[in-house]
Amino acid sequence: MIPVAEARARIVAALAPTGPENIGLDAALGRVLAADVAARRTQPPVAVSAMDGWAVRSADGAGPLRAIGESAAGRGFAGAVAPGETVRIFTGAPVPAGADAVAIQEDARHEGDLVHLADVPGPGRFVRPAGLDFATGDLLYSAPRRLGVRDIGLLAAADVPRIDVHRRPRIAVLATGDELVPPGLPRGPAQIVDAARPALLAFIEARGATAVDLGIARDDAADIATRAGRAAGADLLVTLGGASVGDHDLIARVLAGDGATLDFWKIAMRPGKPLMFGRHGDTPLLGLPGNPVSAFVCSLLFLGPAIERLSGLPGAAPRLAEVRLASPLGANDKREDYVRATLAPGADGIPLAQPAPVQDSSQLRTLALADALIQRPVLAPALPAGALVPAILLDQI
Numbered sequence: 328m329i330p331v332a333e334a335r336a337r338i339v340a341a342l343a344p345t346g347p348e349n350i351g352l353d354a355a356l357g358r359v360l361a362a363d364v365a366a367r368r369t370q371p372p373v374a375v376s377a378m379d380g381w382a383v384r385s386a387d388g389a390g391p392l393r394a395i396g397e398s399a400a401g402r403g404f405a406g407a408v409a410p411g412e413t414v415r416i417f418t419g420a421p422v423p424a425g426a427d428a429v430a431i432q433e434d435a436r437h438e439g440d441l442v443h444l445a446d447v448p449g450p451g452r453f454v455r456p457a458g459l460d461f462a463t464g465d466l467l468y469s470a471p472r473r474l475g476v477r478d479i480g481l482l483a484a485a486d487v488p489r490i491d492v493h494r495r496p497r498i499a500v501l502a503t504g505d506e507l508v509p510p511g512l513p514r515g516p517a518q519i520v521d522a523a524r525p526a527l528l529a530f531i532e533a534r535g536a537t538a539v540d541l542g543i544a545r546d547d548a549a550d551i552a553t554r555a556g557r558a559a560g561a562d563l564l565v566t567l568g569g570a571s572v573g574d575h576d577l578i579a580r581v582l583a584g585d586g587a588t589l590d591f592w593k594i595a596m597r598p599g600k601p602l603m604f605g606r607h608g609d610t611p612l613l614g615l616p617g618n619p620v621s622a623f624v625c626s627l628l629f630l631g632p633a634i635e636r637l638s639g640l641p642g643a644a645p646r647l648a649e650v651r652l653a654s655p656l657g658a659n660d661k662r663e664d665y666v667r668a669t670l671a672p673g674a675d676g677i678p679l680a681q682p683a684p685v686q687d688s689s690q691l692r693t694l695a696l697a698d699a700l701i702q703r704p705v706l707a708p709a710l711p712a713g714a715l716v717p718a719i720l721l722d723q724i
Contacts, residue, residue: 328593328594328595328600328662329591329593329594329595330594330595330663330705331594331595331596331628331663332644334591334594334602334604334629335628335629335632335642335644337590337591337604338604338613338629338632338633338642339632339633339636339641339642341590341604341611342563342611342633342636342637342642343636343637344361344471344493344636344637344638344639345493345494345495345496345562345637345638345639346361346493346494347361347362347491347492347493347494348361348491348492348493348494349489349490349491349492350489350490350492351488351489352479352482352483352487352488352489352490355474355478355479355482355490355492356474356475356476356479357473357474357475357535358473358474358490358492358493358495358535359470359471359472359473359474359492359493359535359638359639359640360468360469360470360471360472360474360490360491360492360493360639361470361471361491361492361493361639362470362490362491363466363468363469363470364466364467364468364470364482364485364487364490365464365465365466365467365485366461366462366463366464366465366467366485366486366487367463367485367486367487368463368485368486369457369458369461369462369463370458370459370460370461370462370484370485371455371457371458371459371460372457373403373421373422373457374421374422374454374455374456374457375400375419375420375421375422375454375455376398376416376417376418376419376420376421376422376429376453376454376455377418377429377453377454377455378418378429378431378432378453379416379417379418379431379432380416380429380430380431380432380434380435380453381394381413381414381415381416381429381430381432381435381442381444382398382404382408382413382414382415382416382422382423382426382428382429383408383413383426383427383428383429383430383444383448384408384410384412384425384426384427384428385427385428385447385448385449385450385452386410387410387411388444388447389443389444389445389447390411390413390441390442390443390444391441391442391443392411392412392413392441392442392443392444393411393412393413393440393441393442394412394413394414394415394437394440394441394442395408395412395413395414396414396415396423397414397415397416398414398415398416398417398420398421398422398423399416399417399420400417400418400419400420401420402420403420403421403423404416404421404423406423406424407423407424407425408423408424408425408426409425412425413426413430413442414426416429422454427450427451427454428448428449428450428451428452428453428454429448429452429453429454430444430446430447430448430452430453431448431453434446460484461485467481467482467485467487468482470491470639471493471638471639471640473535473638473640474492493637493638493639495535495536495537495638496536496537496562496563496634496637496638497536497537497539497560497561497562497563498531498536498537498538498539498561498562498563498564498565498630498634499539499541499557499558499561499563499564499565499610500524500527500528500531500538500539500540500541500565500566500567501541501542501544501551501554501555501558501564501565501566501567502521502523502524502542502543502544502566502567502568502617503543503544503545503546503551503566503567503568503577503578503617504543504545504546504568504617505518505545505546506518506519507519507520507521507524507543507568508520508521509521509543510522510525521543522619522691523567523568523615523617523618523619523622523623524540524543524567526619526622526623527565527567527615527622527623527626527630528540530623530626530630530631531565531630531634534630534631534634534635535634535638536562536634536637536638539558539561541554541555541557541558542554546577547577548577548580548581548584551577551578551581551582552581552582552584552585555581555582555585555607556585558607558610559608559609559610560610561610562610562611562637563610563611563612563613563633563634563637564607564610564611564612564613565612565613565614565615565630566578566582566612566613566614566615567615567616567617567622568615568616568617578603578614579592579603579614582607582612585607586607586608587605587606587607587608587612588605588606589603589604589605590604590605590606591603591604591605594625595661595662595663595705596624596628596662596663596664596665597662597663597664597665597688598616598618598620598621598624598665598688599615599616599618599621599622599624599625599628599688600616600621600662601614601616601621602614602615602616602625602629604629611633613629613630613633615630618688618689619691619694620688620689620690620691620693620694621688623694624665624700627645627700627719628644628645628665631645632644632645645719645723646719646720646723647702647717647718647719648678648699648717648718648719648720649677649715649716649717649718650668650670650677650678650679650680650699650701650715650716650717650718651673651675651677651678651679651680651713651714651715651716652679652680652682652701652710652711652712652713652714652715652716653671653679653680653681653682653712654681654682654712655709655710655711655712656682656701656703656709656710656714656716657709658706658707658708658709659703659704659705659706659707660705660706661705661706662705663702663703663704663705664702664703664707665700665701665702665703665719666682666683666686666700666701666703667682667683667686667693667694667697667699667700668680668681668682668683668697668698668699668700668701668718669681669683669696669697669698669699670698670699670720677715678698678699680699680701680716680718682701683697697721698720698721698722699718699719699720699721700718700719700721701716701717701718702716702717702718702719703716
């Protein structure tokens, strides 16, 4: 068995980012930049007012100043402000030529065409100069970067209608097992509802990739080989189940006979020891346990970073946060452990983590209700309530 960190590093190192494609900004949310992006315009393009008030020459003092026109957003004043003159101005409107400040309307008294200032602004007061935010040619983002909502807003403001991004990775998913039946279909007394595959397909989509469902293969070599062959052209083939050592665990044997090569098999972790990685022809292969809880934990630790790497990102481990134990934890053994826990607010701002009393990997409900996975290193000692421990917060998926 190899350590979790080594397994993740070997998976990420064996993968390469997908190629670029050019897309419109309306489809860019969640995508990863494949090329740097520079501004195509200056923002603001001219000096504009930051407040409603009067555009003035600061050297003119308190006035009275003669009002000669108006400047509104999208419709500026065409003339220039001469000594002793002022222009009514609104937020976002261009500052007229000759003016160098804005007197806010609360500090001005308007009588007829004359304006008196109670507070004289200094040069540049309440004026946003041209290029305050960015200028044409400024580098906005360096690739790679996953684009969020705020990024879309900045790119739009910079007049960037299209960008180069990495193509969404295509992840083929193949479940195996005579015991599995899709939800809602009739099943025999010895069969169970397939939960791992729907969860895995959802995980892949949530991480920004495209899931390709190859269905459920029977415990039959020909069926497994046929379905696995349909993964040709995918960026990664993920199998569920059949990766252990039982007589009916056929994945490794069938795919090896079909030309697959394995880099490693078995990880020193709990849950999720039976995990394999290699290649099936030209397609990287990641074999996950069939147990839904184990499959999820392995997806979080290995498939998530693999998708990031294929998407053009480094493929880092899940972020860890510090939490405080609400109850004691026993000593750990030779496998890195991921303990399901719920979180509650702590008095000192550090969340209180309550480990589930039973950590059996068959309990999918315990996983669904958990807020975090407490990370327990190999041979970690017993810890009392109140101890600080690292945890993966499950809302980062």
